[in-house]
Amino acid sequence: MRKYLRPRSAGIENRMGFDKKAFRDKFLYPIAVAIAIGMLALVWRFLLSQSSKEWIVSAFTHVGLWLQTPLPLWVTLSAALLVSLSIVVYRKLPSTAAIVEVPEHERKYLEDDFFDIRWRWKYQDGEPINMTPYCPIEQMQLSRGHAMTGSFTLVCEKCNNSYFIQYPDALAAQYAVRRMIDQKIRNGEWREAVAAKAERT
Numbered sequence: 001m002r003k004y005l006r007p008r009s010a011g012i013e014n015r016m017g018f019d020k021k022a023f024r025d026k027f028l029y030p031i032a033v034a035i036a037i038g039m040l041a042l043v044w045r046f047l048l049s050q051s052s053k054e055w056i057v058s059a060f061t062h063v064g065l066w067l068q069t070p071l072p073l074w075v076t077l078s079a080a081l082l083v084s085l086s087i088v089v090y091r092k093l094p095s096t097a098a099i100v101e102v103p104e105h106e107r108k109y110l111e112d113d114f115f116d117i118r119w120r121w122k123y124q125d126g127e128p129i130n131m132t133p134y135c136p137i138e139q140m141q142l143s144r145g146h147a148m149t150g151s152f153t154l155v156c157e158k159c160n161n162s163y164f165i166q167y168p169d170a171l172a173a174q175y176a177v178r179r180m181i182d183q184k185i186r187n188g189e190w191r192e193a194v195a196a197k198a199e200r201t
């Protein structure tokens with residue numbers, strides 16, 4: 001499962017997982033604010049009820065008395081247990097920052113034939129990278145053959161097949177392959193390539 005997840009940097013919508021930020025913004029913070037306002041209201045009422053200037057002493061006495069009031073042990077224990085459990089559960093929840101589903105084509109569409117050559121690649125942040133040419137017969141990685149003006153060849157050292165590439169250099173050819181991969185991803189043709197690969201193997 002972890003294998004199929006990647007950081008949110010790619011900007012793809014989260015489709016699963018718990019949105020911790022929304023939980024904090026819409027639930028935790030309003031409750032905290034409500035509690036704070038309630039406390040302020042209590043303090044305000046207490047201040048209004050004090051006629052003399054000695055309200056500070058009185059306030060400390062009140063707080064002191066309240067702190068000395070014993071709580072039943074089971075209340076203390078269950079409150080502590082509840083708080084710890086909530087913290088543990090909250091921390092275990094997957095955060096939307098880490099849990100973003102990888103699109104299907106990034107898992108399945110990893111090779112295709114262009115210029116009669118088999119190309120294999122990986123994805124990084126949703127972009128195909130490391131487009132590498134292979135001999136479609138021997139599954140051997142091709143090496144650089146003759147260079148001409150505006151074109152070059154790739155050669156299989158195993159079967160001596162030579163493949164003509166009408167681009168000035170390897171980088172230009174790789175960019176061309178990337179554009180064709182991108183197009184197939186956009187128009188859905190990549191599924192045909194995946195089906196063809198499944199038939200081969």
Ligand SMILES: [Zn+2]
Pocket residue numbers: 135136137138139140156157158159160161
């Ligand atoms: Zn070959």
